[in-house]
Amino acid sequence: MARLPRLIIPALPHYVIQRGSNRQPVFQDAADYAQFLSWLKTGAKMFKVAIHAYVLLPDQLHVLATPADATGLGQLMQWLGRYYVPYFNQKYGREGALWQGRYKTSVIDPDNFFLICCRYLECVPVQTGLAGQALDYSWSSYAHHAGVRPDPVITDHALYWALGNTPFDREAAYLRLFEQGLGSSQVKAVEQAVLKGWPLGSEPFKQALEVKMQRQVLPAKRGRPRKIVADAAPN
DSSP: OOOOOOOOOTTSOEEEEEEBGGGOOSOOSHHHHHHHHHHHHHHHHHTTEEEEEEEEETTEEEEEEEESSSSHHHHHHHHHHHHHHHHHHHHHTOOSOOBSSSOEEEEBOHHHHHHHHHHHHHHHHHHTTSOSSGGGOSSBSHHHHTTSSOOTTOOOOHHHHTTOSSHHHHHHHHHHHHHHOOOHHHHHHHHHHHHHTOOBSOHHHHHHHHHHHTSOOSOOOSSSOOOOOOOOOOO
């Protein structure tokens, strides 16, 4: 099946994942993580991309971000590669590609999936056995959302702010959500959408994307292709 063109929509959050080639390490010590985060902060400001949540793992990275325009997210990822890959290769005496192909991204329906995605990615270190608790892992945005320490990389999304009227209220509300965990259907929805580059949201959200973008956003089903029809113009 042909791969759909990457879908980037300004002002909507996107879940981004990029893995090391052949699952090789892309971060090997604390300096690597810190250097990448420094460039992520700088690049996000340069290309007008708001970073809402992230987790850096030894062999991959996950980021939840909202671009201000259609080109900023791609420019940010390319810029990060131009700086981080030579840094990593020189430091560890290696050559060649570091990342496994192009990054994957999924447009997120914020009302239904933004906070789910935040909790999903911040829980990955626990799920993969890298940490006993989310707070034990230093290279994610969890400590920021939990109110333990502010993270200069993060720009809080409006939906996080809506959790409470004060920082304490927001942090307490987020902790309650995090402790509830995610259902298997929620986890499956996130993983399927992100790894395949599909939008993550309700059916009305996906249909609205197709009308707005005038293009297919999900793989076509077998049989005759479905026609995308925009709203009729008023008389």
